[in-house]
Amino acid sequence: MLPWQLVARLYQTEFIRSARAVGVLWAICTLCFAIIEVVILIQPSWVGTRELHYRGGGPAPPTGTLGLFEVCTEMDWPVPECRGSLRTLTPLPAFQSPAVLVCMSLTMVWASVGCLCLFRFCNAATVYKICAWLQLTAGFCLALACVLFPDSWACAEMRALCGDRVSSFSPGNCSVHWAYILAMLGVLDAGILSTLAFVLGNRQDALLPEDAKDGNAR
Numbered sequence: 001m002l003p004w005q006l007v008a009r010l011y012q013t014e015f016i017r018s019a020r021a022v023g024v025l026w027a028i029c030t031l032c033f034a035i036i037e038v039v040i041l042i043q044p045s046w047v048g049t050r051e052l053h054y055r056g057g058g059p060a061p062p063t064g065t066l067g068l069f070e071v072c073t074e075m076d077w078p079v080p081e082c083r084g085s086l087r088t089l090t091p092l093p094a095f096q097s098p099a100v101l102v103c104m105s106l107t108m109v110w111a112s113v114g115c116l117c118l119f120r121f122c123n124a125a126t127v128y129k130i131c132a133w134l135q136l137t138a139g140f141c142l143a144l145a146c147v148l149f150p151d152s153w154a155c156a157e158m159r160a161l162c163g164d165r166v167s168s169f170s171p172g173n174c175s176v177h178w179a180y181i182l183a184m185l186g187v188l189d190a191g192i193l194s195t196l197a198f199v200l201g202n203r204q205d206a207l208l209p210e211d212a213k214d215g216n217a218r
Contacts, residue, residue, distance in 0.1 A: 019200065019203065022196070022200065023128075023200055026193065026196050026197065026200065027116055029189075029193060030109070030112055030113055030116070030131070030135070030193055031113055033109055033135075033186065033189050033190065033193060034106075034109045034110050034112075034113050036182060036186055036189070037102070037105060037106040037109050037110075037138075037142075037186065038106065039179070039182065040102060040142075040179055040182055040183045040186060041068065041099075041102050041103065041106055042067075042069065042086060043067055043179040044065050044066060044067030044068075044069065044070040044071065044072045044082060044084070044086075044179075045065045045067060045177040045178055045179040045180075046065075046066060046067045046068065046149065046176065046177060046179045046180040046183075047065065047066045047067075047153075047158070047161075047162070047171055047174045047175070047176060047177060047180065048064070048065040048066070048174060048175065048177040049062065049063045049064060049065075049161060049162065049173055049174050050173055050174060050175050062074075062160070062161055064080060064161055065080075065177060066092075066157060066158065066161055066174075067084075067179060068091050068092065068095045068098060068099040068102065068149075069084045069085060069086040069089065069090065069091050069092065069099065070082045070083065070084030070085075070086050070092075071083050071084060071092070071157050071160075071161060073161070089103075092155075092157055093155070094152045094153075094155030094156075094157060094158070095149065095152055095155075097145075097148050097152070098145040098146075098148045098149040098152065099145075101141045101142070101144050101145035101148065102141070102142065102145045102183070104138075104141045105137075105138040105139070105141035105142040105145070105186075105190075106138075108134045108135070108137050108138035108141065109134070109135065109138045109190075111134050112130075112131040112134040112135050112138070115127055115130055115131050115134070116131075118130075123204075124201075124204050125201045125202070125204035126201070127201075128197045128198070128200045128201030128204060129197070129198065129201040131194075131197045132194045132195075132197035132198045132201060133194075135190050135193045135194035135197060136190065136191075136194040138190050139186075139187050139189075139190025139191050139194065142183060142186050142187050142190060143187045145183065146180070146183050146184055146187065149180065150168065150169045150171075150176075151168050151169065152168070153166055153167065153168055153169065153170065153171060154166060154167050154168050158171070158172070158174070159172075161174065162174035
């Protein structure tokens with residue numbers, strides 16, 4: 001073997017190891033993103049009341065949080081009182097469209113997690129590209145849910161919690177909480193993971209050693 005061929009073989013071997021490490025990291029991040037999607041869906045912390053200085057002279061304004069399925073009001077008890085149908089996965093009437101979109105996004109992400117098992121049976125490039133399209137679709141559904149959620153704020157549940165000044169894209173006495181911020185970060189996460197999956201899929205043929213390519217050609 002000529003020296004330049006040896007250098008090329010060593011470079012290709014190192015490139016294969018690096019690509020496999022990136023693929024493992026991508027798979028772990030995909031699983032973490034799927035778990036985050038579950039948290040985004042079920043947590044009643046998309047919107048919460050702000051800290052107001054109550055001066056008396058009337059009933060104190062309610063404090064609590066709101067999600068796609070539940071409205072939780074803080075009471076004298078340590079555990080807040082929640083109203084909604086999380087157990088039956090019935091969203092609040094005003095937030096049915098965002099809830100359906102988040103459920104679709106969740107389904108796409110977990111489908112991409114399930115596709116990880118196909119690496120043992122199918123071409124790796126094909127699996128990467130399937131996962132990329134699933135994650136890209138999940139990010140689109142989650143982004144659309146993040147847009148439709150504030151557009152649905154003019155509802156009875158929001159007015160009861162956040163006051164009469166609530167309107168579309170105006171939360172009144174409330175502000176967005178960590179679950180909604182996590183959903184927006186999930187859109188960015190889906191974009192990064194899908195882009196990385198496309199890159200890994202397109203470069204998968206280059207990761208095969210030369211003898212494997214010659215064997216496939218024969």
